[in-house]
Amino acid sequence: MVRFPWRRPPQPDPNPSESPSGLGTFGGVFTPSILTILGVIMYLRFGWVVANVGWGGSLAIVTLSTSITFLTGLSISAIATDRVVRVGGAYYMISRSLGIETGGAVGIPLYFAQALSVALYTLGFAESLSNSFPALSNTQTLVALITTIAVAALAVKSANLAIRAQYFIMAAIVLSLLSFAFGHPITAESDIGAWNVSGRVGEPFWVVFAVFFPAVTGIMSGVNMSGDLRDPSKSIPIGTLSAIGVGYLIYMVLPVFLATRADFTALTENPLVMRDIALWGDAILLGVWGATLSSALGSILGAPRVLQALARDGVLPRSLRWLGQGHGPDDEPRYGTFVTLGVAVAAVCVGDLNLIAPVLTMFFLSTYMVLNVAAAVEGFLQSPSFRPTFRVPWFLSLVGALGCLSVMVLINAVAAVVAAILVAGIYVWLERRELQSAWGDVRRGLWVELARLAILNLGDTPDTKNWRPNILVLSGAPMRRWPLIELAAAFTHNRGLITVASVLPSGSRDLAQQASLESKIREYVAKRGVQALVRIVTAPDPFVGAERLVEAYGLGPLVPNTVLLGDSEREDLRRDYCKSIATLHRSRRSVIVFRENPELGFRNRRRIDVWWGGLQSNGGLMLLLAYLLRTSDRWRGATIYLKLVVPNETAAQAARANLENLAQQLRMGALSQVLVSDGRPFPEILRESSRAADLVCLGMAQPREGQDFSEYYSRLQGMASGLPTTLFVLAASDFAFEEVLQGKE
Template structure:
């Protein structure tokens, strides 16, 4: 069935303009606006009206931009924020916004009860009237949104008629002297500009009434901007005119003390009573329609699993969510009064509006190609001003409640972040990260390199499907806290024959990285042979200065493979990359369990020694190696050199600000000294010299002679760029 054929596909006037106007021209206008004028005076009241409208106008511009950039479904502000800032912010603000909308029902019902109690004979408990009213509103919405919208047209006519009665009466009573008397502020002991602002602000929060019906609109992208902006303009004129005529029709004392002053200055007070009933009921209906749809959208997205049952609907209506909204409203009716609820709602709405503006601001500055709003009257500056304005107003109204509201949203965001939500919609987080990364890469490209900033970017040749797990574990020890790791794999053959395998191997590596919680990136290439593939990986991986600077390989244990290995070492030296060759004789294991013992670094000068010491230090910084000790060792042939060499080694560690012990071993046979001294070591670092071509056949025997049966040895050949003193 096409969307336009739905019976509840509402137009701009019926689905957006009317709900917005009726929610804005509600209980505050009829029962508290006189109090606002009496306390703040005409001038400050106009400032409050303009300031409130400025915030809601900026928010509406942001709302319109997002609404015309994406296919808007049910959920209103929650849907728009979650699809921009992500499910964590969306879920946090969605829950808060739902609670605020539900409490708004209580506020409007309490306002209706105040007006009804004033004309009813006898003493009927106000709580009973409010409860019955809340139940009636819930039943109306339960019947269906289409029927409720039709009721709102009748209510709109009642509000228009009551406003006509008000302006007719105040024109006849208008006294310029009263304008002068009521021009300046007249705050009583407990009130101030910002407390009155907080009392009035809920009157203008109805801008979301249309957006909350987004899932029931025929054309949300067209209706939300036009209907909401039109409602803001119309209601701003109404409130401005009402402030002027109230100030010219009653004394300040009457405005403050008489909550029904709007009716008393009207031509036909009974019509004002009708307007109060109509406005409060319509606002309650609007909030009762909007809040369940927010809860339903939250539940459908499974942001909070405990809310999942509220995602169900019958005949398109969120029945269970309606019941939950009515229950929260009833709690508000029993626990609070109008003056208490209004500031709480103000904070919730300001947080929501602030995040909505922030979402549009981020969408603008990330320059995401997918951000193409058809609404052209919003940019990063208007969105930023809206977000900052909301934050400032929150702090000025009551910094304590602002802190509570912010902490509540922050706590919900933290909870959802820890929940690792798996959503299938895009948000701006990746776009924001991309833009930040792009700028940082460009800055890094223009900056001068200094050894102080050297970090390990290890290309680990991990083999097919982690066939060399010990290399992955070792690379993780070196890079997890400070560096980066690429898991390199070479697929030998022609591209035409191996392209499908390339995609499969990349997927396998991605899955393994996620399963083992590695801080790593997969890198797979197709090449004619292994050597060419490794060279391609080294040359092509990375971007600008951010590229692999250390190649980690396993040590071949056969003469045939050693020839290929030696040729590769020479090529990597030509490519100016450091090389670490891991020789591990014990059975390779993928478990990141550090063996017991010291980490021995055998010093033979700065050429390879500085990188060896730094890598050993990085490895010992990993949690798996806590408590192990670094030893800096050197072989000398004469005892007379012990003191000088030990002093030199101590100075190296001291200047490098690295903890460790030093030891000088006297021996004329270096291999024997190394094997004897480090036989109980957990790890041994040795320098590596690239062999000449004629030495390839003897290279394996030279290595085996040097290390014997030491179980874990890392051979290091440094390409430079490291200074321990940096």
């Protein structure tokens, strides 16, 4: 249900900059919108439309075209009645809903489309003038230049003065329509025939539709004046929807007059057939000239205001920020008008805009589409902050967006693709600049909704087919232990989740200070190219804090499945450290202990040694981690050595065959290496065989009840002494990592 706010209760002024001297609904929105809708297509192409599809087909085209514009008008009205719409019109609405990057990606092309439209309209005015007065035929470009400068001077002088000038233009258009309505047939009734209902076999319906559709796309002329309105939230919906309604009524009546007063030949071959039908033919010329001049005025008023808003929001480069300055009590964008005049004059001098005209239409339509998307997303999310007094069901806005997209393809598919590429290129450019806006937008709400749906549909049962490490990194201060975070990033490839966690002493930070520190760490990690969450807790000691994190951190089934922590050489902490590892393992988490060789680091990142103890338990997880490393950017193409120690050569022969067969089945590119101990202790073989490795992976035994795990861990550390950087891996006991490797269903 659509609720029209024609009567609104008194509300406090939300924008102190609004002034009683601003433009009202009729002059600021309705007038520029209706004058752009009733444009040159009505005067010069409507007869051709009726000739090809008849008045019945014409009514269908008018209804379908206006429906798309009407849905867009509803979306604009919803956004305009939710917030104060300041300078920038459509750009302002989009940027405050979908973000500054999306607003800029649409706003920059929209500015150039409006600036070049000034040249299109003044060239059209000059052409119609020279056709009516042959003496001016050789001075067409000069006439267009003079006209362009004149409308720019009018805009620089005052927006109010330009609007008053449009009243005279509206009077000329009304006079032309009345003259046409009281006109006379130019063809005998017997010659009109039955073609006037359905037309003759000529251009296809959708080709005719594409020619007519730009006639109903003038609603941005009023929206772009948002910064000059007394009450934008009231004037934009009333003025825009009124202009759409009046335009629709006029366009529904005209086909009947045309089809019953002229034959097929006259409508097809005479662009000014309305002049021949009209009671006073020259009134149609006044209407044509008024239509072109009003459209030029609407563009020269709107384009600088979009440019002013882009500059003020920092979308434009810093060297162009001066374009955001306003002049006078009405904050008029004089600098922007001069720049727009320069663009228009350059386009007039080129003269032929036929090649870029379709792309300009695409920019206008893409603006309409994105406005519909913004209203649809806002309405769908139903955020408490979105409270328009003009409520529109979100699916109507979505239908409007799909309608705009369909029309873009129907009018000119190539131009639509070109426009899409340009908009996407600007979006990427703005995103890389990492613009900071002082307002929130709907993107966060959209991500929250998607996250909610994803978590609710995630399920509690682990899935071996889609397993990825969701890593909780107990890093302490990340600046001092960056290799831990780097390793986690290499494991996840920015596909799994990383949480960088620190445990601070109890009472060292309050909640506000913790949040501030989390923000700083998140910024530091992001600047180094790692996508990660950050969590800080306080606890009596770091081991208690780690256990609390694992116990409480996460959302529903989305909890860390792997804990990555650094090794500890401190004997006084070893018992608590090992107790913490045992607790983490009992909580069904995999544990990875990172033992860094500070002199070697990760060295060349070319070789990973995995000491094999079987596919089950630790072996499967170690191979998965090695594979994830070698497919990451910094470890790309590293060689994985699968190492196994056997007591004698007899056992080695069978082991080699089994290990090679396993390596081939797993499709990881791992090389098997079977070593014969010949009585040598394993630590000696380990140090000798892996001394040239860049990373060594060793499995840890599972902590047992009644076992002194700290004593075992001390022996493990002694065995790894002198090795390159090493990982001690303890796999979660309840997860079948071998099924992830073998791809079992």
